[in-house]
Amino acid sequence: xxxxxxxxxxxxxxxxxxxxxxxxxxxxxxxxxxxxxxxxxxxxxxxxxxxxxxxxxxxxxxxxxxxxxxxxxxxxxxxxxxxxxxxxxxxxxxxxxxxxxxxxxxxxxxxxxxxxxxxxxxxxxxxxxxxxxxxxxxxxxxxxxxxxxxxxxxxxxxxxxxxxxxxxxxxxxxxxxxxxxxxxxxxxxxxxxxxxxxxxxxxxxxxxxxxxxxxxxxxxxxxxxxxxxxxxxxxxxxxxxxxxxxxxxxxxxxxxxxxxxxxxxxxxxxxxxxxxxxxxxxxxxxxxxxxxxxxxxxxxxxxxxxxxxxxxxxxxxxxxxxxxxxxxxxxxxxxxxxxxxxxxxxxxxxxxxxxxxxxxxxxxxxxxxxxxxxxxxxxxxxxxxxxxxxxxxxxxxxxxxxxxxxxxxxxxxxxxxxxxxxxxxxxxxxxxxxxxxxxxxxxxxxxxxxxxxxxxxxxxxxxxxxxxxxxxxxxxxxxxxxxxxxxxxxxxxxxxxxxx
Numbered sequence: 001x002x003x004x005x006x007x008x009x010x011x012x013x014x015x016x017x018x019x020x021x022x023x024x025x026x027x028x029x030x031x032x033x034x035x036x037x038x039x040x041x042x043x044x045x046x047x048x049x050x051x052x053x054x055x056x057x058x059x060x061x062x063x064x065x066x067x068x069x070x071x072x073x074x075x076x077x078x079x080x081x082x083x084x085x086x087x088x089x090x091x092x093x094x095x096x097x098x099x100x101x102x103x104x105x106x107x108x109x110x111x112x113x114x115x116x117x118x119x120x121x122x123x124x125x126x127x128x129x130x131x132x133x134x135x136x137x138x139x140x141x142x143x144x145x146x147x148x149x150x151x152x153x154x155x156x157x158x159x160x161x162x163x164x165x166x167x168x169x170x171x172x173x174x175x176x177x178x179x180x181x182x183x184x185x186x187x188x189x190x191x192x193x194x195x196x197x198x199x200x201x202x203x204x205x206x207x208x209x210x211x212x213x214x215x216x217x218x219x220x221x222x223x224x225x226x227x228x229x230x231x232x233x234x235x236x237x238x239x240x241x242x243x244x245x246x247x248x249x250x251x252x253x254x255x256x257x258x259x260x261x262x263x264x265x266x267x268x269x270x271x272x273x274x275x276x277x278x279x280x281x282x283x284x285x286x287x288x289x290x291x292x293x294x295x296x297x298x299x300x301x302x303x304x305x306x307x308x309x310x311x312x313x314x315x316x317x318x319x320x321x322x323x324x325x326x327x328x329x330x331x332x333x334x335x336x337x338x339x340x341x342x343x344x345x346x347x348x349x350x351x352x353x354x355x356x357x358x359x360x361x362x363x364x365x366x367x368x369x370x371x372x373x374x375x376x377x378x379x380x381x382x383x384x385x386x387x388x389x390x391x392x393x394x395x396x397x398x399x400x401x402x403x404x405x406x407x408x409x410x411x412x413x414x415x416x417x418x419x420x421x422x423x424x425x426x427x428x429x430x431x432x433x434x435x436x437x438x439x440x441x442x443x444x445x446x447x448x449x450x451x452x453x454x455x456x457x458x459x460x461x462x463x464x465x466x467x468x469x470x471x472x473x474x475x476x477x478x479x480x481x482x483x484x485x486x487x488x489x490x491x492x493x494x495x496x497x498x499x500x
Contacts, residue, residue, distance in 0.1 A: 047097035048104070052112060054090035058083045059119045059238070066123040072243070073126050073465040080127075081459060087235035088456045094233060099435075104226040106215065113211065113232040117204045120242035124196055127462060128422070131196045131245040132167040137175050138189030141182055147175035148323040148336050162194055173333020176340050177247065179315050180284035184250055200242060203249035207241045208232075210249070210429060213256040218432060220263050221399035227432040230448075236455045240422040247285065248425045254282035255289045256429065259405070262299055263398050276300070276308035284315055288426060291408040294389040295401065348417040350461040350473065352482035353377075355417075377415045384411040399433060406430035410451070421458045427451060446495055450488035457481040 042049065061083040066072055072080045098104040125131045137147035139162055150157055152171035165171075175182070184202070192198035211232045215225045231237060241249045258279035261271040279296075282289040293308075319336055326335020331346075333339045348355070348370070354377055361369035388407045395401050409427045413419065431451060436444035460477045 047100075048094060048108075051090045051094035051097060054093070055087055055112070055116060055233075056119075058087035058090060058235075059116050061086070062239075062243075063119055063122050066126065071126040072123070073462065074468055075466070077462050077466045080462065084235055084239065084459050085456070087238075091233050091235055092452075095229060098226055098229055103224065104229060106225060106228070109226065109229050109232055110208070110211065113238075114208065116233070116238050117207070117242040120238060121197065121200055121204065123243055125200065125244050127239070128244045128246065128420070129167055129169040130247070131199050132164045133169065133175070133177075134185050134199050134245070134247065135164045135189070135194055135196065136162070136168050137177065137182060138185030138187075139194055141186035142189040146319070146323045147177075147182060147185075148319065148326070148338070149334065150174060151333060164194065164196075170333075170339075173339045173342060174335070176333075176343055178284045178287060179319055180254075180281045181247055181250070181286070184247075184285075196245060200245040203241050203245045203247070206253040207237065207249040210253045210256050213253070213260050214429065214432060216260055217256065217263065217398070217402065220260075221402055221433055223399060223433060223435075223437055227435060230432045230435075231429050234428055234455065236421060236459065237425055237428055239459075240425060244422060246422040246425070248422050251282055251285040251289065252426050252429050254278050254285060255292070255426070258282060258289070259292070259402070262296065263401075272301070272304060273307065276304045277311055280308050280311035280315075284312060288409075288412070291385070291412065292405045294385055295392045295405050295408075297389065298392055298395065299401070343418075349464075350419045350458075350478065350481070351417045352419070352478065352486070353414055355478065358417075374417065377417075381408075381411055381415055384408065399437065402430065402433045406433065413454075419458065419461070421461060424451070424455050424458055428455060443495055446488070446492040450485045450492065453488060454481060454485045457485070 062072065062080065065076055065079055065083070069076055133152070136152060140147050140157070140160065143160055145157070145160065151174050152165065152168045177185075188198055188202050211228055214228045214231055218225050218227055240246050258275050261267075261275035261278060264271055267274075279289060279293075297305075316336070324335035324338070326333075326338025326341060331338075331342050333342055348358075354373055357376060358369050358373040361372050366372050385408055388404055392401065392404050395404065406427065409430065413424060413427055416423075428451070431448055434444065434447040436442055457480055460480055461473075463474055463477050464471055
């Protein structure tokens with residue numbers, strides 16, 4: 001009796017195991033197909049996967065360094081620059097792979113761009129202290145106090161103090177930022193808690209919107225949309241926007257929105273009037289977008305220029321009358337343009353051509369070599385704007401127009417007395433328009449090479465902050481940045497004769 005019951009249970013167990021055994025070949029078949037597709041995917045996208053992996057390692061290394069030590073500067077500068085170099089090599093690899101394959105999905109480009117930025121949102125800004133001034137000035141504006149009226153360290157502001165106030169650089173002067181920047185600072189301070197993260201988040205948001213506008217402009221210029229990778233995956237853009245929270249992201253977004261409204265054929269009744277409004281706001285953020293205005297002479301109507309001027313006057317004049325203009329008197333840094341006056345007159349950091357011109361003038365015994373150097377540079381800048389303006393006459397092609405619009409920014413970077421790494425961001429946003437279209441020579445990449453090199457080398461200027469007790473510039477850094485850049489520009493000039 002017991003033996004038969006045992007036999008019965010064994011039979012039932014065998015019955016249940018048999019269907020499982022029957023399904024094993026099907027499971028093995030699905031695993032095999034998955035392995036086959038995975039291997040085929042790796043074989044097809046191996047270059048991109050290596051570049052993405054190296055990028056994630058580099059940005060992860062920066063995040064780990066920050067979380068472990070609390071800063072990316074001072075004694076950590078050499079390690080920071082190593083991680084940046086790895087990210088830049090991976091970026092070049094991705095760019096070469098995309099050009100070799102003649103394409104890359106926009107979904108992949110934007111997904112990776114977002115992921116890289118999210119990683120650096122885990123850090124606090126340490127490569128620059130600008131965000132702490134944004135916080136302070138936004139706080140003042142939200143409280144109804146003009147950031148142009150008092151220096152940061154004024155005792156009259158003690159009742160409004162916040163912890164971030166102590167971290168503001170150049171606390172002896174009032175705001176150097178123009179009104180449209182103050183609108184943004186006040187909006188973020190009013191909507192969110194007073195913390196650098198929300199400024200980082202806002203700048204990343206505007207930066208990704210710039211990427212979308214860039215895709216639209218590339219299509220209008222009849223260039224491949226995947227070239228937006230040149231901007232969206234650039235390590236300098238990612239570092240200075242997501243980690244540094246620099247205001248340039250807001251300025252570039254407004255500038256490119258104005259350009260898109262200018263070139264697009266959509267919304268023909270609204271776009272021509274929105275473009276001057278948006279460009280006016282871009283100009284009143286940092287002033288630099290005014291460099292495209294002469295080139296818009298051939299595309300805008302007079303009524304658009306008048307609207308642009310009226311908007312600027314309507315914003316600037318009431319503020320200037322209320323808090324003062326800051327254009328005369330002692331250099332106290334108070335007033336609408338008081339801090340900018342100090343910046344234009346005294347600050348000099350990491351410059352190339354200006355530094356060597358100033359040094360030469362001083363060696364020749366010229367009194368006030370700095371002032372004379374700035375006069376020479378201003379003359380050259382005006383002459384270059386005039387030359388580009390004349391060259392743009394009659395150019396209706398969107399591709400050629402956008403390429404010409406980048407040229408004033410190139411001269412600006414070459415000639416200005418102060419070149420911080422984030423100053424290059426606006427020029428990097430124009431670089432996707434310079435590589436060749438299908439019918440153009442591959443030599444057109446020479447137009448991109450000088451600025452790609454400089455965008456890597458300019459990060460070496462952070463070597464200044466290696467020792468907080470001895471902040472100084474290094475001549476080897478200047479030569480490493482500028483000599484190869486100028487050499488590549490000369491090669492481009494003789495090879496292509498500046499044809500855009």
